[in-house]
Amino acid sequence: xxxxHEDIDEPVDDAAFDALVAQLPDALRDPAVWAEPPPWxxxxxxxxxxxxxxxxxxxxxxxxxxxxxxxxRRQRRPRQTWWLAAAAAVIAIVAAVGIIATRNSGGGGxxxxxxGTDLASGASATGHFDDTDSGLEIVLDIxxxxxxxxxxxxxxxxxxxxxxxxxxxxxxxxxxxxxxxxVTLWSAVDVDTHPIITVTLQEEGAGPESSxxxxxxxxxxxxxxx
Amino acid sequence: xxxxxxxxxxxxxxxxxVRAVYERYGRAVHTIAVSVLHDQSAAADVVQxxxxxxxxxxxxxxxxxxxxxxxxxxxxxQAIDAYRKTRRIEVTDTESMDIVELPxxxxxxxxxxxxxxxxxxxxxxxxxxxRLGWFDGLSHPEVAERLGIPVGTVKSRMHRAHRRLAxxxxxxxxxxxxxxxxxxxxxxxxxxxxxxx
Numbered sequence: 001x002x003x004x005h006e007d008i009d010e011p012v013d014d015a016a017f018d019a020l021v022a023q024l025p026d027a028l029r030d031p032a033v034w035a036e037p038p039p040w041x042x043x044x045x046x047x048x049x050x051x052x053x054x055x056x057x058x059x060x061x062x063x064x065x066x067x068x069x070x071x072x073r074r075q076r077r078p079r080q081t082w083w084l085a086a087a088a089a090v091i092a093i094v095a096a097v098g099i100i101a102t103r104n105s106g107g108g109g110x111x112x113x114x115x116g117t118d119l120a121s122g123a124s125a126t127g128h129f130d131d132t133d134s135g136l137e138i139v140l141d142i143x144x145x146x147x148x149x150x151x152x153x154x155x156x157x158x159x160x161x162x163x164x165x166x167x168x169x170x171x172x173x174x175x176x177x178x179x180x181x182x183v184t185l186w187s188a189v190d191v192d193t194h195p196i197i198t199v200t201l202q203e204e205g206a207g208p209e210s211s212x213x214x215x216x217x218x219x220x221x222x223x224x225x226x
Numbered sequence: 227x228x229x230x231x232x233x234x235x236x237x238x239x240x241x242x243x244v245r246a247v248y249e250r251y252g253r254a255v256h257t258i259a260v261s262v263l264h265d266q267s268a269a270a271d272v273v274q275x276x277x278x279x280x281x282x283x284x285x286x287x288x289x290x291x292x293x294x295x296x297x298x299x300x301x302x303x304q305a306i307d308a309y310r311k312t313r314r315i316e317v318t319d320t321e322s323m324d325i326v327e328l329p330x331x332x333x334x335x336x337x338x339x340x341x342x343x344x345x346x347x348x349x350x351x352x353x354x355x356x357r358l359g360w361f362d363g364l365s366h367p368e369v370a371e372r373l374g375i376p377v378g379t380v381k382s383r384m385h386r387a388h389r390r391l392a393x394x395x396x397x398x399x400x401x402x403x404x405x406x407x408x409x410x411x412x413x414x415x416x417x418x419x420x421x422x423x
Contacts, residue, residue, distance in 0.1 A: 017388035020395055027341040028360040032260040039365045041256075041270055042248045046241050053239045053279070147285045149237050177286050 024097060054161075055121070107174040114197065114218030122146055125216055129191065138171060138197070138220075145215060147177040148201065155202045156185050157210060158194035158220070168210055173202070197222045229293045236293075237284040248277065250346075251294060255301040257342040261335050262305035263312070272308050276301040287355060298339050302332070337398060342392035352387035 027033060109128040116123030123145035129138040140156070148154055155173045159166045170187035187194075199216035227235075235243045255276050259269035277302055280287075280300050314317070330338075345353055354423060356368045370377040 016392035016396075020392055020398070024337055024341065024398065027337050027354065028320075030261070030338055030341075031361070032257050032264075033338050033342050033345065034361050035256060035266065035271055037252060037256040037271070038266075038270055041273055042245060042252060043276050045248060046244050047275060049239045049244055049281050050241065052282075057310055065407045108257070135244075146282075148287050150234075222292050 012032045016034050030120075042217075062182040082140040103221050107221065110191070112197070112218050112220050114140070114199070114216040116144065116216055117214050119213060120215035123216055125218070127197075127218075129220060133221070134186070134193060136189070138187060140183045140185065142176065142181060142183060142216070147179075151204050153202050153204065154181070154199050155210070156183070156192070156213070157200065158189055159196045159198060160194055161196055166196075167194070171197075191220045195219055229290050233284075233287060233289040233293045234379050235290075235387055236281065236287075239281055244277070244281070246291070247297075251297050251343070252277075253346055254342040255297060256292070256299065257338050258301040258335050259305045259308075261338050262302070262309050266306055269305075272301070272305045275308075276304045279304065288342050294339075294343060295371075301339075302335055325418070330421065340395060344391055347394060348387055348390055355380060355383045356387045356391070362423065398421045 009018045020161060042142065076080070109130040111126070111128045114125040122137065123142065125140045125142040125145075127140040129136055138156075153173050153175050156171045158171050159168045169187060169189045172188040174181075174183045197218050197220055198210075198214045200211050200214055201213040202211050208217065227243075227251075228403050232243060232247050232250070236247055252273060255273050256269055259272035259276075260266065263269050276297065280297055283300075287293075345356065348356065354373070355369060358364045358372060359366070364372065366380045369384075370380045373380070396419065
């Protein structure tokens with residue numbers, strides 16, 4: 001590789017390269033270095049990520065940049081079909097959540113559970129709350145909820161049970177970027193008037209109101225009317 | 227789109243951004259997978275798992291870090307996990323695993339990564355010349371015959387490619403580099419047999 005170069009204008013000096021090769025004697029002859037990935041792999045990766053975006057947390061990714069249809073060997077399901085399925089799922093989940101919550105009168109705080117909605121179907125949470133001198137302390141142990149993407153965060157709410165015109169009180173924000181975690185929330189409203197607890201995905205700078213994009217929902221008392 | 231912009235936008239999962247990251251680093255990730263597994267099919271699975279896991283963790287990635295070393299560390303760990311599964315190794319000591327059981331070493335895979343990234347930055351005609359000359363072991367006249375171009379053109383392209391590679395890989399030279407474990411953010415031991423230190 002150090003033959004004289006006869007027809008170039010640059011100085012014929014491969015010394016730096018030769019020195020480098022001498023230090024990396026096998027690298028340029030390593031079959032792994034020259035191995036080419038299969039041509040379908042890029043499409044497959046794009047499709048896998050698009051699938052996970054759509055199925056695990058569509059509301060997390062969708063506000064930023066909608067995914068284009070994948071062209072790989074794995075085809076995403078048609079979007080319309082997905083939303084129909086999601087609509088059915090959310091009805092089932094909301095109905096199921098009503099019977100998940102349990103009330104523990106054993107003195108260690110009231111326990112409850114939360115279920116992921118169709119926006120975060122893999123998510124769930126258990127929790128307990130205590131009425132302290134400072135207010136209602138709510139501790140959530142959340143699992144399966146993806147990290148909020150840049151520009152977004154999660155916000156927990158306590159709300160009244162009437163779905164038509166509920167009164168919502170924010171009880172804390174978090175982002176889940178450290179993985180599954182325990183979140184401590186504080187509330188000044190009473191569980192008897194605001195028995196429903198929800199977690200929404202919020203966009204930074206979008207104002208203090210709930211986005212309505214509920215990812216977790218549960219009841220702090222024995223049953224939910226929402 | 228530079229690396230930082232790619233890193234900033236990667237968490238969105240946007241198709242164009244994912245494809246751009248793959249175009250820049252997918253072959254190098256594949257190189258790491260093949261280096262560890264020596265199995266093209268298993269390597270493809272590792273590449274896909276690497277990108278999927280990277281995307282899942284992307285929101286925790288700080289864009290002011292380099293995207294390449296971060297992907298490298300994920301790829302290597304993913305490949306080693308696959309290696310362990312395929313070899314059915316009983317893992318009792320994770321740290322010593324990299325040193326004692328797993329060829330190639332961290333240093334070797336990092337070199338392979340860097341060389342592949344550098345090769346991918348060459349113009350296609352220069353990369354092909356380097357492949358034929360170094361990997362296939364062809365002489366300049368043989369390369370010229372294979373490509374149907376003059377020998378002088380082969381030599382000039384090879385020379386340009388060497389100069390580019392020398393520049394792109396200067397930091398890989400032992401006297402210029404920090405340890406691979408530093409480069410990739412503490413991904414275990416070096417794996418070069420210095421476990422007695």
